[in-house]
Amino acid sequence: MSIVIRSVGSALPAGVVMNADLPASLETNDEWIKARTGIAQRYIAGEGETTSTLAIDAARNALENAGITAGDIDGIILATTTPDLTFPSVATMVQRALGVPAGTMAMDVQAVCAGFIYAIGTADALLRAGRMKRALVIGAETMSRILNWEDRSTCVLFGDGAGALVMEADDTVDLDHRGIIDLQMNADGTLIDMLHTDGGPSTTQTVGHLHMAGKEVFRHAVEKMSGAVLTLLDRHGFSPDDVKWYVPHQANQRILAAVAARIGAPPERFISTVAHHANTSAASVPLALHHLEQTGELKRGDLMVMAGLGGGLAWGATLVRW
Numbered sequence: 001m002s003i004v005i006r007s008v009g010s011a012l013p014a015g016v017v018m019n020a021d022l023p024a025s026l027e028t029n030d031e032w033i034k035a036r037t038g039i040a041q042r043y044i045a046g047e048g049e050t051t052s053t054l055a056i057d058a059a060r061n062a063l064e065n066a067g068i069t070a071g072d073i074d075g076i077i078l079a080t081t082t083p084d085l086t087f088p089s090v091a092t093m094v095q096r097a098l099g100v101p102a103g104t105m106a107m108d109v110q111a112v113c114a115g116f117i118y119a120i121g122t123a124d125a126l127l128r129a130g131r132m133k134r135a136l137v138i139g140a141e142t143m144s145r146i147l148n149w150e151d152r153s154t155c156v157l158f159g160d161g162a163g164a165l166v167m168e169a170d171d172t173v174d175l176d177h178r179g180i181i182d183l184q185m186n187a188d189g190t191l192i193d194m195l196h197t198d199g200g201p202s203t204t205q206t207v208g209h210l211h212m213a214g215k216e217v218f219r220h221a222v223e224k225m226s227g228a229v230l231t232l233l234d235r236h237g238f239s240p241d242d243v244k245w246y247v248p249h250q251a252n253q254r255i256l257a258a259v260a261a262r263i264g265a266p267p268e269r270f271i272s273t274v275a276h277h278a279n280t281s282a283a284s285v286p287l288a289l290h291h292l293e294q295t296g297e298l299k300r301g302d303l304m305v306m307a308g309l310g311g312g313l314a315w316g317a318t319l320v321r322w
């Protein structure tokens with residue numbers, strides 16, 4: 001039996017904000033943002049758009065692409081740091097909107113920009129254990145709603161969006177042909193101050209704003225994402241060159257280049273959507289994966305890696321035979 005990714009879907013807000021559209025009061029510019037991050041634009045949720053509306057659209061898209069209906073789903077795992085409400089979970093909002101049968105499980109996972117890897121890891125474990133047969137695994141964010149729009153060192157970096165997978169236990173294939181080969185989830189709580197919000201329900205009763213020590217997070221992102229990927233490859237006797245596609249968290253083009261250099265993989269195998277989406281936290285990996293899938297270049301049997309790192313710090317990676 002293998003745990004396979006059957007389909008991918010995604011959704012973006014209607015509104016695009018180019019670098020040049022950012023408020024003049026930020027004293028930033030297109031040249032600085034492109035040179036330091038690779039970001040050219042980001043999608044920003046407008047009125048009526050929330051994390052759940054984006055998640056619902058992405059999940060619907062993944063269901064269509066799988067050729068199945070909501071009735072075929074028996075679990076929803078949704079990664080987000082920007083839920084519509086403190087509770088209930090966004091996953092239950094998706095369950096209701098799509099008509100996923102009542103009584104199936106639905107929950108949110110919170111590991112910030114590593115959230116999608118954690119969501120895949122949670123779904124993989126539950127599917128493997130036979131607790132569910134087919135799951136919607138979603139990463140959805142409206143990071144724009146927790147940014148300090150007067151802090152140019154953070155607000156230019158993020159965007160909103162959602163991506164979704166249908167994952168299922170398939171007893172007709174084996175791992176030499178298809179499926180999640182391995183996955184690791186890591187965290188180091190001694191680094192919580194490096195990337196955090198300054199508010200929350202139990203402290204300030206507000207959501208707070210995002211703060212980041214950019215240079216330090218950059219260094220850890222390169223070190224920890226490369227480390228996680230190399231550990232997975234080593235464990236299975238693969239070399240970086242055996243991997244056809246790398247789908248990393250999209251925070252900064254310079255991070256992607258540094259990870260590629262550090263693990264010794266050709267940079268052109270690193271999927272990059274950072275220019276168009278900016279950093280969409282838990283949504284960035286599935287958005288990049290859907291982009292890759294839509295190019296038509298991702299083929300059945302290709303070896304691929306997904307990886308992410310974010311607040312916590314929390315990070316992780318997964319090795320997949322597509």
Ligand code: UT7
Nearest residue numbers: 028029032036113152153156214215217218221251252310
């Ligand atoms: O998703 C979770 C993971 N997040 C990440 O992985 C993000 C990791 N960090 C980064 O991507 C980068 O560190 C940043 C993009 C955040 C910053 O790039 P940097 O090359 O590390 O720049 P810096 O923070 O050293 O800032 C350099 C200069 C500073 O000016 P001074 O002190 O040298 O005069 C900043 O004030 O750039 C200035 N600056 C800006 N200038 C124009 C900072 N933000 C801006 C801006 N526009 N938006």
